[in-house]
Amino acid sequence: MQAITNQSTATRWITVCALNDILPDTGVCALVNNQQVAIFRVGEELYAIANYDPFSNANVLSRGIVGDRNGIPKVASPVYKQNFNLATGECLDNAEISVPTFSVRVMDQQVQVGATQI
Amino acid sequence: MAKQNLVVIGNGMVGHKFLDRMIAKGATQNWNLITFCEEPRVAYDRVNLSGFFNGKTEADLTLVEPEFYQNNGVQMYMGDRAIKIDRDRKCVTSANGITISYDKLVLATGSYPFVPPIEGKDAEGTFVYRTICDLEAIAAYAKTCRVGVVIGGGLLGLECANALKNLGLETHVVEFMPRLMPVQVDDAGGLILKREIEAIGVSVHTQKSTTKIVSENGRVHRMTFADDTELQTDMIVFSAGIRPRDDLARDCDLMIGDRGGIVINPACQTSDPDIYAIGECALHQNQIYGLVNPGYVMAGVAADNICGVDSRFDGADMSTKLKLLGVDVASFGDAFAKTSGARELTISDAIQGTYKKLVVDETATTLLGGILVGDASAYGSLLQLMHNKTALPPHPEDLLLPPRSGGENALLRVENFPDAAQICSCNNVSKSDICNAIRDNGLTDLASVKQCTKAGTGCGGCVPLVTDLFKAKLKQAGIEVKNHLCEHFAYSRQELYHLVRSSVSSQGESQQIHTFDQLLQRHGQGKGCEICKPAAASILASVWNEYILNPPHAGLQDTNDAFLANIQRDGTYSVVPRVPGGEITPDQLIVLGEVAKEFNLYSKITGGQRIDLFGARVDQLPHIWARLIEAGFESGHAYGKALRTVKSCVGSTWCRFGVQDSTSLAIALELRYRGLRAPHKIKSAVSGCTRECAEAQSKDFGIIATEKGWNLYICGNGGMKPQHAQLLAADLDKETLIRYIDRFLMFYIRTANRLERTATWFNKLEGGMEYLQQVIIEDSLGICAELEAEMAHQVATYDCEWKATINDPRKLQRFRHFVNSDQSDPNVIRVEERGQLRPAYEHERQLLTIGQP
Ligand SMILES: Cc1cc2nc3c(=O)[nH]c(=O)nc-3n(C[C@H](O)[C@H](O)[C@H](O)COP(=O)(O)OP(=O)(O)OC[C@H]3O[C@@H](n4cnc5c(N)ncnc54)[C@H](O)[C@@H]3O)c2cc1C
Numbered sequence: 001m002q003a004i005t006n007q008s009t010a011t012r013w014i015t016v017c018a019l020n021d022i023l024p025d026t027g028v029c030a031l032v033n034n035q036q037v038a039i040f041r042v043g044e045e046l047y048a049i050a051n052y053d054p055f056s057n058a059n060v061l062s063r064g065i066v067g068d069r070n071g072i073p074k075v076a077s078p079v080y081k082q083n084f085n086l087a088t089g090e091c092l093d094n095a096e097i098s099v100p101t102f103s104v105r106v107m108d109q110q111v112q113v114g115a116t117q118i
Numbered sequence: 119m120a121k122q123n124l125v126v127i128g129n130g131m132v133g134h135k136f137l138d139r140m141i142a143k144g145a146t147q148n149w150n151l152i153t154f155c156e157e158p159r160v161a162y163d164r165v166n167l168s169g170f171f172n173g174k175t176e177a178d179l180t181l182v183e184p185e186f187y188q189n190n191g192v193q194m195y196m197g198d199r200a201i202k203i204d205r206d207r208k209c210v211t212s213a214n215g216i217t218i219s220y221d222k223l224v225l226a227t228g229s230y231p232f233v234p235p236i237e238g239k240d241a242e243g244t245f246v247y248r249t250i251c252d253l254e255a256i257a258a259y260a261k262t263c264r265v266g267v268v269i270g271g272g273l274l275g276l277e278c279a280n281a282l283k284n285l286g287l288e289t290h291v292v293e294f295m296p297r298l299m300p301v302q303v304d305d306a307g308g309l310i311l312k313r314e315i316e317a318i319g320v321s322v323h324t325q326k327s328t329t330k331i332v333s334e335n336g337r338v339h340r341m342t343f344a345d346d347t348e349l350q351t352d353m354i355v356f357s358a359g360i361r362p363r364d365d366l367a368r369d370c371d372l373m374i375g376d377r378g379g380i381v382i383n384p385a386c387q388t389s390d391p392d393i394y395a396i397g398e399c400a401l402h403q404n405q406i407y408g409l410v411n412p413g414y415v416m417a418g419v420a421a422d423n424i425c426g427v428d429s430r431f432d433g434a435d436m437s438t439k440l441k442l443l444g445v446d447v448a449s450f451g452d453a454f455a456k457t458s459g460a461r462e463l464t465i466s467d468a469i470q471g472t473y474k475k476l477v478v479d480e481t482a483t484t485l486l487g488g489i490l491v492g493d494a495s496a497y498g499s500l501l502q503l504m505h506n507k508t509a510l511p512p513h514p515e516d517l518l519l520p521p522r523s524g525g526e527n528a529l530l531r532v533e534n535f536p537d538a539a540q541i542c543s544c545n546n547v548s549k550s551d552i553c554n555a556i557r558d559n560g561l562t563d564l565a566s567v568k569q570c571t572k573a574g575t576g577c578g579g580c581v582p583l584v585t586d587l588f589k590a591k592l593k594q595a596g597i598e599v600k601n602h603l604c605e606h607f608a609y610s611r612q613e614l615y616h617l618v619r620s621s622v623s624s625q626g627e628s629q630q631i632h633t634f635d636q637l638l639q640r641h642g643q644g645k646g647c648e649i650c651k652p653a654a655a656s657i658l659a660s661v662w663n664e665y666i667l668n669p670p671h672a673g674l675q676d677t678n679d680a681f682l683a684n685i686q687r688d689g690t691y692s693v694v695p696r697v698p699g700g701e702i703t704p705d706q707l708i709v710l711g712e713v714a715k716e717f718n719l720y721s722k723i724t725g726g727q728r729i730d731l732f733g734a735r736v737d738q739l740p741h742i743w744a745r746l747i748e749a750g751f752e753s754g755h756a757y758g759k760a761l762r763t764v765k766s767c768v769g770s771t772w773c774r775f776g777v778q779d780s781t782s783l784a785i786a787l788e789l790r791y792r793g794l795r796a797p798h799k800i801k802s803a804v805s806g807c808t809r810e811c812a813e814a815q816s817k818d819f820g821i822i823a824t825e826k827g828w829n830l831y832i833c834g835n836g837g838m839k840p841q842h843a844q845l846l847a848a849d850l851d852k853e854t855l856i857r858y859i860d861r862f863l864m865f866y867i868r869t870a871n872r873l874e875r876t877a878t879w880f881n882k883l884e885g886g887m888e889y890l891q892q893v894i895i896e897d898s899l900g901i902c903a904e905l906e907a908e909m910a911h912q913v914a915t916y917d918c919e920w921k922a923t924i925n926d927p928r929k930l931q932r933f934r935h936f937v938n939s940d941q942s943d944p945n946v947i948r949v950e951e952r953g954q955l956r957p958a959y960e961h962e963r964q965l966l967t968i969g970q971p
């Protein structure tokens with residue numbers, strides 16, 4: 001399995017869970033350096049964005065339904081259903097809003113999140 | 119110039135139409151509009167009066183928008199009858215002692231029901247059928263009765279018989295003439311009609327002349343007939359014809375017809391040019407029009423003339439089509455072949471219970487009129503042929519029979535009608551009006567066409583024609599009505615459901631579609647989204663009923679389903695255990711209280727007769743449910759697009775009015791359909807008598823107890839767009855009731871769009887209730903056995919989702935806020951209000967977090 005690997009050499013990788021802890025096509029939330037990170041497993045890929053939904057002001061994005069819009073991988077917030085591009089964090093329904101993204105990878109079947117935000 | 123006074127006596131259907139026309143013409147600039155309204159309410163839809171017994175309310179029936187009269191400066195004297203017209207002083211006096219002078223006066227007093235001078239006719243328990251007040255009195259009295267008789271087998275009498283039957287009475291119709299509906303149909307038609315109506319359980323007695331009504335203990339008890347027979351009854355409704363209310367006109371010496379009615383000229387003026395008469399009180403060329411449409415035309419003519427516009431009333435068509443006790447009856451034009459040289463052509467089919475007659479001219483080239491009983495589907499088209507004097511085909515009987523060699527009869531197709539053809543006669547809407555509205559406003563659904571043109575909003579008889587025309591126009595314009603679920607599936611929900619379901623019957627396991635991935639691979643594209651995934655999850659659940667958090671399904675669920683709880687605005691969840699029928703033991707209540715206290719949950723009673731516990735964090739849910747399940751609770755599916763609750767009243771077990779045990783039925787139904795997943799949530803209720811305390815008529819399916827069984831109402835809705843449920847079937851025993859509900863729910867699940875409640879689904883359903891009755895009761899599609907089997911599968915495979923979850927440690931892993939920590943979400947902040955906790959609002963949150971680490 002290939003992970004997204006935009007990593008810079010300075011990145012410190014923190015293991016959060018086993019790959020098997022994330023059901024295919026769902027997300028989980030991990031606590032990384034006191035930040036809530038939503039990690040999604042979509043097909044063969046992993047994505048990580050902030051868990052905080054700026055529309056509902058609640059930490060819920062990891063519980064959204066994942067899928068794609070015209071091929072762009074995305075998650076829909078479970079509260080008011082705005083969609084976020086999983087690769088870039090941009091909100092697909094409101095160009096002015098975006099959420100932070102994180103780097104994420106799989107090592108030895110373990111999911112790791114890059115400790116510095118990209 | 120000072121304004122003149124225009125006084126209208128009578129605020130019935132026609133009186134209101136007249137005021138409406140005047141206001142639309144801007145006549146309030148020159149006229150003070152003043153009206154006397156004898157009834158205690160403004161004009162309402164008398165034509166649909168019987169709807170009052172099928173759940174229509176006064177508000178549904180009213181013809182006057184609230185404030186309409188006030189906003190347009192109409193002076194309304196409500197509940198006040200005009201008692202005198204002084205033509206010399208040009209003023210009107212009312213029963214409340216008001217005297218008002220008029221410059222022009224309009225009489226719109228309608229008619230009164232004729233009560234034959236039979237001995238005992240005024241006894242307690244005799245009624246007429248004309249106003250909402252009459253119906254209220256009938257409904258109240260009927261509660262104390264077992265048998266009801268309608269005297270008069272005309273159009274209104276049969277409608278009234280239907281109402282009595284729906285009130286649960288053993289119903290009889292007594293007609294003096296040898297046949298039913300003597301004015302509209304001939305002997306042969308009357309015979310078929312009688313047979314059809316008797317088959318529905320209403321006894322018909324023709325050629326019976328009532329001689330006496332006998333009371334016992336001050337109440338109607340029986341009636342005797344001229345042939346020395348008698349009939350026992352608890353109440354009697356007279357429907358022996360109407361008489362124009364011409365007494366005011368008579369007293370002030372206006373010209374009156376020999377058999378009553380205020381004589382008018384084509385301008386609708388009486389013998390006094392300052393006084394007009396319109397509607398059922400008016401006599402035009404020796405004819406009283408007992409239908410609303412001619413009255414509306416008169417209202418328009420009178421308004422024109424008063425505003426100085428020349429216009430004439432030249433008589434009107436008395437054609438009618440109705441459904442009486444479920445039997446179609448139509449009569450149009452010269453139904454009795456009175457035109458000289460007219461010839462008749464009849465087809466009578468005693469097996470199908472249909473009778474059709476055409477009256478044609480001497481040369482059999484134009485249609486003059488006809489009668490249809492049992493099947494009046496050709497009515498609208500035949501009427502068009504008659505009005506437009508279209509040349510008939512060589513074999514006019516073809517018009518009454520199914521086509522001889524494939525293909526429809528082109529003459530009867532709405533596309534081939536002339537543009538000027540009147541499609542809706544109630545509101546006078548022509549074919550071109552409808553076509554223009556569709557084109558100019560780009561209308562793409564039938565409801566908008568009706569709303570925009572008013573076609574089909576009167577008696578409803580023309581709806582099939584309007585529908586055909588609408589479809590033909592769309593087809594012509596090359597508009598394809600697309601109903602694709604989303605970019606991932608070029609199918610509607612209905613089609614997807616079919617694809618999943620039909621995979622059941624194909625051979626070989628591998629053909630079956632059990633997961634979203636299989637569905638996507640075979641019938642879709644891309645990765646799916648928040649539209650198609652939950653829709654597919656719901657379909658898969660409706661067909662297979664597998665545990666929804668199994669790995670292939672878990673990621674498809676909307677967040678509520680995914681965590682088997684309802685997400686709240688701060689990301690916490692609420693918990694609603696099932697309380698079937700709203701019945702709960704004290705011990706169960708105590709457990710709920712203890713759990714709420716232990717987990718600090720905010721508690722509230724729901725509208726569905728159960729208890730909602732708010733503010734549970736994801737990680738608390740399994741612990742809460744472990745306690746609840748131990749105490750015997752199970753999931754309430756408040757989070758699912760599924761059956762929610764079956765509310766109930768206490769019914770006959772406690773209530774002194776109850777006639778059946780509504781609570782036990784509600785519990786049985788809730789347990790039967792619990793967990794059933796559907797295109798949208800489903801709510802239900804059961805009331806123990808007609809007082810309807812459980813509000814069953816606002817539910818997707820609602821049941822009301824009768825003396826004889828259960829009435830089943832379907833497709834009601836509360837919520838955003840309230841809508842009354844409609845009666846599907848009456849007086850059912852429990853087994854039949856459940857069979858019908860099984861079929862109804864499964865048919866809805868099969869055919870509705872995603873997130874479409876039953877009410878919306880129903881409103882879009884072509885053919886409406888009649889169609890549903892055919893499908894559900896008569897099995898016209900031949901699918902009822904399948905629907906029942908599918909429901910039986912659902913019932914047999916029910917499992918409490920929470921029980922399945924807490925028994926599976928791997929499933930429980932998902933119920934943590936963090937995958938890598940046991941901490942809970944620090945962002946959840948609570949404040950106290952009225953002794954309980956609630957989420958902090960944003961402004962409070964900012965204050966509360968100041969100074970926190
Ligand atoms: C049950 C039923 C079903 C029907 N079905 C159909 C149908 O399917 N199709 C159809 O075309 N027609 C139908 N009709 C007939 C239709 O309702 C009438 O043709 C229509 O209501 C006539 O309107 P109108 O204004 O002339 O009389 P109404 O609607 O009777 O109004 C007259 C009003 O004037 C009031 N009034 C009378 N005298 C006075 C006074 N002195 N002072 C103050 N107010 C006064 C009365 O109280 C009444 O409210 C039906 C009627 C009934 C009762």
Ligand code: HEM
Nearest residue numbers: 723724725726727765767773774775808809810811812813
């Ligand atoms: C003898 C007659 C009746 C009695 C004694 C009675 C009594 C009650 C009582 C005690 C309640 C509960 C009030 C509460 O929540 O604190 C109630 C609620 C209610 N009643 Fe009645 N009632 C009667 C008739 C009716 C009738 C005829 C109707 C309907 C037409 C009706 C409709 C309702 C409704 C809608 C509620 C609210 C239900 C809810 O909580 O959602 N009641 N009634």
Ligand code: SF4
Nearest residue numbers: 767773776806807811
């Ligand atoms: S609906 Fe009838 S039976 Fe039920 S509580 Fe109300 S009055 Fe009693």
